[in-house]
Amino acid sequence: MPIRLNLPREPYWLSMPSGVEVRVRPLTTAIFESANVRARRRARDIAAERSEGGADLPDSPDVVGIVYQLLAEGLAIGGIIEWRGLEGDDGEPLPLVADNVALWIRSIPSDAQAFVVEYT
Numbered sequence: 001m002p003i004r005l006n007l008p009r010e011p012y013w014l015s016m017p018s019g020v021e022v023r024v025r026p027l028t029t030a031i032f033e034s035a036n037v038r039a040r041r042r043a044r045d046i047a048a049e050r051s052e053g054g055a056d057l058p059d060s061p062d063v064v065g066i067v068y069q070l071l072a073e074g075l076a077i078g079g080i081i082e083w084r085g086l087e088g089d090d091g092e093p094l095p096l097v098a099d100n101v102a103l104w105i106r107s108i109p110s111d112a113q114a115f116v117v118e119y120t
Helices: 029-052 061-079 098-107 109-119
Strands: 012-015 021-023 082-083
Touching: 012 109, 029 061, 061 082, 061 098, 061 109, 098 109
Parallel strands: none
Antiparallel strands: 012 021, 021 082
16 A cells, blocks of 8 residues: 655644644654654653652553653644634633643643644
């Protein structure tokens, strides 16, 4: 069966389960690998911090979950160029900045999972 490389060449919108909509740039290997490397490096740091306290976590489900969350954050930070449907406590739209993207990914697991699946 042939593989067709009809990947998007222009930014496009994705709808998340919560109703949030994100406009993303086309996913490239560079965006994916950058997010992947950052996620694994940060997860190693977290595991090392926790193991200093006597915990043995390198392959625990907790660390695996952290890697996935960090990968989702990295992909979202690297790929999203616009969003709709996220507001702050004051009812104003949240600005699209890395801290807010990470907060969204950490706060709504179903969106994090959907984003990774749809974007990749």
